[in-house]
Amino acid sequence: MQYMNIKYGTPFRIPRRLGDRFKDIVSIRGVKYIKGTGFIIENKEALDSINKILVKMGLILKPLINCYICGGNVDCDECTFNKSCHKAVTHCICKTCFQQRDLVNIYISKQTQMIRRLIGE
Amino acid sequence: MLWTEKYRPKKIEDVIGNEEAKQEVVKWLIGWFTGNKEYPGVLLAGPPGIGKTSFVYALANQFNLHVVELNASDVRTAQHIYAKVGSIGGASTLDAFTGSGPRRNILLFFDEVDGIDPKADTGGLSAILDIANKKEVPIIAAANFPDPVKHKDLLNTFKYITFRPLTPRQIIILLKRIAANEGIAVSDELLNNIATKVNGDARLAVNLLQEASHGLDIDITLTPMENLPFEELIRRLTNSYNINEIRNLLNSNSNQIEDVFYTYYDLITRSNNTSFEDKVRLLDYCIKLNEMFGRMNKKRSFYLFRYILTLMPWFIYSANRAGIVYDGRIPAYRFKLFIQNRKYRDHLNEVYTDRLKMILHESYRKFVTETLPTIKFIDIKDEILEDLLTKVI
Ligand SMILES: [Zn+2]
Numbered sequence: 001m002q003y004m005n006i007k008y009g010t011p012f013r014i015p016r017r018l019g020d021r022f023k024d025i026v027s028i029r030g031v032k033y034i035k036g037t038g039f040i041i042e043n044k045e046a047l048d049s050i051n052k053i054l055v056k057m058g059l060i061l062k063p064l065i066n067c068y069i070c071g072g073n074v075d076c077d078e079c080t081f082n083k084s085c086h087k088a089v090t091h092c093i094c095k096t097c098f099q100q101r102d103l104v105n106i107y108i109s110k111q112t113q114m115i116r117r118l119i120g121e
Numbered sequence: 122m123l124w125t126e127k128y129r130p131k132k133i134e135d136v137i138g139n140e141e142a143k144q145e146v147v148k149w150l151i152g153w154f155t156g157n158k159e160y161p162g163v164l165l166a167g168p169p170g171i172g173k174t175s176f177v178y179a180l181a182n183q184f185n186l187h188v189v190e191l192n193a194s195d196v197r198t199a200q201h202i203y204a205k206v207g208s209i210g211g212a213s214t215l216d217a218f219t220g221s222g223p224r225r226n227i228l229l230f231f232d233e234v235d236g237i238d239p240k241a242d243t244g245g246l247s248a249i250l251d252i253a254n255k256k257e258v259p260i261i262a263a264a265n266f267p268d269p270v271k272h273k274d275l276l277n278t279f280k281y282i283t284f285r286p287l288t289p290r291q292i293i294i295l296l297k298r299i300a301a302n303e304g305i306a307v308s309d310e311l312l313n314n315i316a317t318k319v320n321g322d323a324r325l326a327v328n329l330l331q332e333a334s335h336g337l338d339i340d341i342t343l344t345p346m347e348n349l350p351f352e353e354l355i356r357r358l359t360n361s362y363n364i365n366e367i368r369n370l371l372n373s374n375s376n377q378i379e380d381v382f383y384t385y386y387d388l389i390t391r392s393n394n395t396s397f398e399d400k401v402r403l404l405d406y407c408i409k410l411n412e413m414f415g416r417m418n419k420k421r422s423f424y425l426f427r428y429i430l431t432l433m434p435w436f437i438y439s440a441n442r443a444g445i446v447y448d449g450r451i452p453a454y455r456f457k458l459f460i461q462n463r464k465y466r467d468h469l470n471e472v473y474t475d476r477l478k479m480i481l482h483e484s485y486r487k488f489v490t491e492t493l494p495t496i497k498f499i500d501i502k503d504e505i506l507e508d509l510l511t512k513v514i
Binding site for chain 1: 132133134135136137138139140141142144147148151183269276277281282283285286288289290291294297298301313316317318320321
């Protein structure tokens, strides 16, 4: 079985050999196809539906969620909000960072850094 | 003041969540101003209440851009759009928007672009695309639920960026920040409670925190109430200083909510025992609500209806606190208005109430008193609800 990491809301392409399942995939609610860009998966339900198709062809898509603060992996299984969360994000906060006392300021300064980096200040 | 207004983000870093999406937009905008105009615009897609509009304004603020906002449901025709934007080709055309001050660059913002139905559209969508393809002004469009078929051209032309509801942990960061600013102590239990309830809706989360900070129980414990005759409803509302009671009254008489609003509008303008400052503040509130009602009627938007239902209790509560009293008369011209309103209201009733209660297999009463106010907390996906509603409409 081949695994492929994807991020929710971020375009990706499927291997060429799966091209004949294109129609099935774009007809799934919560999946968008943008010409020249690729597929976008909007939510977990859509991901599950895609995987039902792809698993028969030997491919499974795995969502990646990174911690916005430390960049590490976010493990939803150890989150107390696991059940009430839609999880369809590219970033969240990992358990360790979430427990930091100064969480809010750390988060905001991360954002400030991100903007500065982009603007090139 | 509503915290959702007070804490509207001023800079991008104030916008919590959607980190990657925000970066994408910033990169695109920087690219645009440095000559990379591969995408003439960005389409921000995502459900209401997660900060798309706030982000656009924060972005503009950070880059010192002047936002020219067009609400897509207001500009269905090409003429309207060009009239407001000017023929972008000429250098002088957009100067009008910058006033006499130092000239700032423009950011065109089309909110609710999916409010344009290509079938009913008389050139509005193609005007947007036309303006976009001239690549003279950066454009951001926002949509709740763009349709892959109906909005194909838009999707193919604009850079598509998804905004997602916040995760509970992100909601908690948002709430902690506000609590710190307000200098209030908030228990983890309350934060967790809100974060698990709001389905990633940042706006709702902030409203609930504000309610809780006023000592209110945020658990949805609505007592079923009778549907009241209009005058009796106004009498009860104007005599109440308890937000839960006001909310219950409004929720169980939500079919009269616009009449209530206009009556209050009238009472505020006529009130003798309200300070000038309070009047200004309340009338400002009125203008905003009035605009929302207008949009709700035009778009038959269930989301706006729900949003209005969360705002109205606070509006009435603060009006009462500012000394608004009911003098036992509703001006004659209001009655005319009420009759007009009733037309759309019957429609709203039919669409939102009858159909939804059918979908949910509930009685009218249970639906209005319990389900409607808590609809967000029911495990129905927004998309499905929207889909059902559009089919019904
Ligand atoms: Zn972390």
